[in-house]
Amino acid sequence: MNFKKYSMTIMVLCIITISLNFAGSTGQLTADEIIDRVKENQVDSKNSKTQAEMILSDKNGITETREIIMFEKDENDKITMLMRFLSPKSVEGVTLLSIENGDKIYLHMPAYQKPRRIAGSSKQENFMGTDFSYEDISMDYQSEEYQKSLLEETAEHFLIEVLPDDKDLAYNKFLLYVQKEQFYVEKVEFYDLDGQLTKTLEIKEVKIDDEGKFTPMKIELNNLLDNHQTKMNIKEIEYNLELSSGFFTIRTLPKPSL
Amino acid sequence: MKFKQYFSAVFFLTSIMANYSIPAFAFDASQQLLYEGSYAISKGKLDHTLTLNIDYFQEISDDIFLQGDLVIRTTSKEYGQPFIAGPNELYLSTYDIVENLDLKAGKIITRWGAADLFSPLDNFNPMPPGMTLSKKQGKLGALGISASYYMNDLTYLQAVLMPELKTTPYPVQYLKDSYLAQYQTIYQAQGLNINTVELAYQSAENVIWGIRLNHSFPSFDAAISYYRGYFMDPFPVSLTTTPNLLGTTLEVILGFPVKQVLGLEFQGEFPGIEGATLRGDFAYIIPESWEFLNNQILENPYFQAVISADYTTDSNLYLNSGFIYGLPFEKGKNCSPFLYLNAKQELENCDFTPSYVGILSLNDMSMGNAIGLDYQISENVAASLSYVFLLGDSESKLGILESSRGIYFSLEWLF
Numbered sequence: 185m186n187f188k189k190y191s192m193t194i195m196v197l198c199i200i201t202i203s204l205n206f207a208g209s210t211g212q213l214t215a216d217e218i219i220d221r222v223k224e225n226q227v228d229s230k231n232s233k234t235q236a237e238m239i240l241s242d243k244n245g246i247t248e249t250r251e252i253i254m255f256e257k258d259e260n261d262k263i264t265m266l267m268r269f270l271s272p273k274s275v276e277g278v279t280l281l282s283i284e285n286g287d288k289i290y291l292h293m294p295a296y297q298k299p300r301r302i303a304g305s306s307k308q309e310n311f312m313g314t315d316f317s318y319e320d321i322s323m324d325y326q327s328e329e330y331q332k333s334l335l336e337e338t339a340e341h342f343l344i345e346v347l348p349d350d351k352d353l354a355y356n357k358f359l360l361y362v363q364k365e366q367f368y369v370e371k372v373e374f375y376d377l378d379g380q381l382t383k384t385l386e387i388k389e390v391k392i393d394d395e396g397k398f399t400p401m402k403i404e405l406n407n408l409l410d411n412h413q414t415k416m417n418i419k420e421i422e423y424n425l426e427l428s429s430g431f432f433t434i435r436t437l438p439k440p441s442l
Numbered sequence: 443m444k445f446k447q448y449f450s451a452v453f454f455l456t457s458i459m460a461n462y463s464i465p466a467f468a469f470d471a472s473q474q475l476l477y478e479g480s481y482a483i484s485k486g487k488l489d490h491t492l493t494l495n496i497d498y499f500q501e502i503s504d505d506i507f508l509q510g511d512l513v514i515r516t517t518s519k520e521y522g523q524p525f526i527a528g529p530n531e532l533y534l535s536t537y538d539i540v541e542n543l544d545l546k547a548g549k550i551i552t553r554w555g556a557a558d559l560f561s562p563l564d565n566f567n568p569m570p571p572g573m574t575l576s577k578k579q580g581k582l583g584a585l586g587i588s589a590s591y592y593m594n595d596l597t598y599l600q601a602v603l604m605p606e607l608k609t610t611p612y613p614v615q616y617l618k619d620s621y622l623a624q625y626q627t628i629y630q631a632q633g634l635n636i637n638t639v640e641l642a643y644q645s646a647e648n649v650i651w652g653i654r655l656n657h658s659f660p661s662f663d664a665a666i667s668y669y670r671g672y673f674m675d676p677f678p679v680s681l682t683t684t685p686n687l688l689g690t691t692l693e694v695i696l697g698f699p700v701k702q703v704l705g706l707e708f709q710g711e712f713p714g715i716e717g718a719t720l721r722g723d724f725a726y727i728i729p730e731s732w733e734f735l736n737n738q739i740l741e742n743p744y745f746q747a748v749i750s751a752d753y754t755t756d757s758n759l760y761l762n763s764g765f766i767y768g769l770p771f772e773k774g775k776n777c778s779p780f781l782y783l784n785a786k787q788e789l790e791n792c793d794f795t796p797s798y799v800g801i802l803s804l805n806d807m808s809m810g811n812a813i814g815l816d817y818q819i820s821e822n823v824a825a826s827l828s829y830v831f832l833l834g835d836s837e838s839k840l841g842i843l844e845s846s847r848g849i850y851f852s853l854e855w856l857f
Contacts, residue, residue, distance in 0.1 A: 242791055248821065272821045273856035276472060288658065294497070297581075298553045301663050303711040303719035303752075410790075428538055433595050434658075435544055439537055440470070440499040440507050 215332035215344045219360075221367045227397045229423035231257040236418045240314060243411035250275060250314075253442055255425075257432060262287075264432045268442060279437050292437035299434045315383065315407040315414040317354065340364055341371075355382075366390070368398045382409050445490070448516035448525045452492050455514065459496075460857050469500035469508075475855045480519075482848040491517040505537040510549075511583070521613035531583040542592045549583040552602050554654060554667060555723040555748075556709035559782065560766055562725035562746035563667060563705040566602060566650065568610040568674040573771065573842060575799045575812035575830055584608030586650075596658045607646040607698060610674045617641055617676070621694050629683065629690065637689035644679055644697035646672045654705075662710020662720075669703040673773070678734045699740055700730035712751055721764075722749040729774065740774050750782075758788040766801075771842060778839060779804040793818040797828075801840065808834025810843040822856040 213221070238250045251270040256263060262284040269275040277294040289302040329349060336343040346358040354376060361371035368390060374383040389402035403416040436442070456475050474495040481488050492515070499509040510532035516525045533548025555561030567581040586604035593599065618639040626636045650671035657664060676696035683690050704726040712718035725746045732740035750764025762784040768777030782801040789795065795816040802809045814828030828850045836844045 244791060273472060274822060274824075287660070295580075296553075296558075297551060301709045301719070303717065430538065430542070430592055430595065433592070435537070435590070435592055435598070440509055440535075441501050 213334070213342075215334040215342075218334065218342050218344060218362055218367070219332060222362055222369060225367045225396060225398055227393070227399060227423055231255065231423070231425055231427055233422045233425055234418055235420040236416050238314060239415040239417070241413045241415070248272075255427070255431070255442065257427075259284075266432055266436060266442070281432065281434060281437060283432065290434050290437060292434075297438075299437050315405045315410075315412055335359070337364075366392065366396075366398060368400075383407055444524055445516060445518040449490070449492050452494050452514055452516055456494050459494075469498050471496055471498040473497075473857050475857070477853045479851040480848060481850075482845065484845055484847060485520070487520075489517065489519045489522075491515065491519065491522070502534075505539055507535045509533055509535055521616040523613070529583070530580075544590045544592075545587070546589075547587040548585070550586050550588060551581045551583050552586065552588050553581065554652070554665075554669075554705065554707070556663075556665075556707040556721040557723045557748040557750055557764070558721070558762060559750075559764075559784075560748055560770055561707075561723045562727070562748065562768060562770075563669070563703065563707055563723045565669050565671060565674070565701070565703060566604060566608075566652065568608055569770075571610050571612045571616075572846070573769070574846060575801065575810055575843070582608065582611070598656050600654045600656070602650075602652045602654075604650040604671070607650060607672050608674070609676065609698065612676065614641060617694075617696075621692060625681065625692060629692070634683055635689035636683070636692045638686065639692045639694060642693070642695045643676070644695060646698045646700075648700075659710070662708050664706070664708040667703070667705040667707070669701070669705065671701055672698040673701050673729070674698070675771075677732055677739060681735065699732045702728040704728075712753075715751070715753070718751050718753040720749070720751050723747060742774070744768075744774050744777055746772075746777055758790075760786040760788070780839075803834070803839035806834065806838050808832065808838030808840040810840045810846075824854045826850075826852045826854075 232255070234252075234254045234256070236252055236254065238252060240248045240250070250272065252267055253270055254265060254267040256265045258264075263282075264284055265282045266279065267282075268279040269277065277292075279292040281288075281290040281292075281299075283289070290299045291302055292299050331347040331349060333345050334342060335345050341364060342360075342362040344360040344362060346360060348355065348358070355374050356377050356379065357375040359373040359375070360369050361373075362368070363370040368387065370387050372385040373381055374385070376382045384406045386404045386406075387400040387402070388404055389400070390398045391401050392398050399418070399421055401418045403418075405414045405416075407413065430436070452475075456473070459473055474493075474497075476491075476493045476495065478491040478493070479488065480491075494514040496512040496514075497510075498512070499507050501507055511530045512528070513530045514527045517523070529549055531549055531551055533546050533550045536545045538544065552566040553564055554566070555563035564581075566586065567584050569579045569581055584604055585606065585608075586602060588600065588602045590598050590600045618641060621641075622636060622639050629636050650669075652667060652669035652671070654665050654667035675698075677699055679695040679697040681695075682693045684693060685691075706724045707722065709719065709721040712720040726743060727746060728743045729740040731738070746768035748764055748766050750762060753761045755761070764782055766780040766782060769780060772778060780801055780803055782799070784797075784799050786795055786797045795818075797812075797814040797816065799812040799814075800809060801811075810830070810832055812828050812830045814826060817825045817827075819825055830843070830846050830848060830850065832838075832840060832843045832847055834840055
């Protein structure tokens, strides 16, 4: 009698344990939960400074290399960014300031000697010959304001559909491929307002630190319409810098050294 | 012979700079070697100009910089100085040494106005004399100090002070020849043979200063400003004649009338046109009353304005078009309306970029045009060819461009 009672208890416990494991497994995560896990794995910093190399390739395979330095801060889920070209000489000193997800964008070109404000929808123009538009640079794909749903789960990825609720954007959908093992976005597909796939962004290499936080080190953006590619290789990245309160404003644009 | 020597000297200096690495100069520098050739049809002459521009800065501390722009130039142009060398800008800049205050002091260039071309609010620094459509003209540096105080992230107040007026550097011989051409016939009819012209200047005695308040609104930036200074072009004060051994000397005294400018500028989204940027400058100009030979050249306050829009099409055609009321050489009641267009087409998989700049007088329909082609030879070398021509006669509003009619070529190397 005791054996039967204990066996039943053990069996119930096993079933409960298996159920709990199943409930805790990645297969039952919602899109929002997956994105939250991705955000948890991102380095949590008030700001960052990145030095990188951009390689532009056209459909004939001709390449052009540019070096940039970029400062970014994330406040209340709004990204503000300051980016400057360091080379080649033809674009040296050109500086872009994008404030709060591109609400305001300023361009400083040394030859003009004064900041130029870029109008709203011109954010969709490609920035300085790259495949990134001003909008691409300043947008937050993981914004909580966007509707997300989990479309598919494969052996390696979660496929999440993101529908931005913003009629000013040039895109009506993104597909995020979230890497299951380390929870970072490995690929983004951009769909235009007609539903056509126009660009893909892939993270080719990441660096994982001791706390399991990841930093993308090699990024590739493919413009499928123009058959043009932009590769970004991160050379150096620093977090939590001591920057003045006025750093991400137009007063920084003409400063010769950042 | 002299031009060739200067040309060789500039080239030699460029070779030295190109061969020695930047650390040898102990500061950050970017160099530009620019060759410009022009063939003016009216003169039937080919002119050459070679310019070495060195932009440099030295970081004295995180927030203090020494910056400048050295120009070494030689030219074979008539009226041009055969050789010049010196800093166009040289100044100390500080950022936030005093909280929220940025300063710039030395030989500086201060640019006000949102418009890309012919802003009536851009009064602190002159441009080289003459109007050109074939290239963007830079400003000439002048001694001064500029202070910008940032009240918050959206608003700043800028004050500029210049101890002396920097005038448009018209070559002396050019002015003499102009006055001779203008008055020789008139005086000849009175029996006077004008064979020389002497110029003298009344100096502008007061300091030049201005103040500007800039604010960033959600969809546009705007600023209001006040400038008190002078017109940078010389105005005639008086004409007298004195006999000399061979005829008569025309003595011309030139001066610079006082000018006050109340300004409004803005730049931002073009309402109703997606993707377009609207920029505008409005100036209410209060001139000193100025009379010459019983003609009131300047009297009442007047307006000048530039309103323009930028737009880039899906096929990478860049358009910048606008309305101008009063070109820089027009003053007072002579101000008149113009339309302009600046277009550039980036071609896919091609290093050529065709361009067009045109300006149309709405008064007499005269038109200045520049058709050009840029070619990116390599990452740091570019060439440009353009043809400038005028539609309208030399007495028209844009007749000033008649002497510019011709072919222009440039080769630029950045290193």
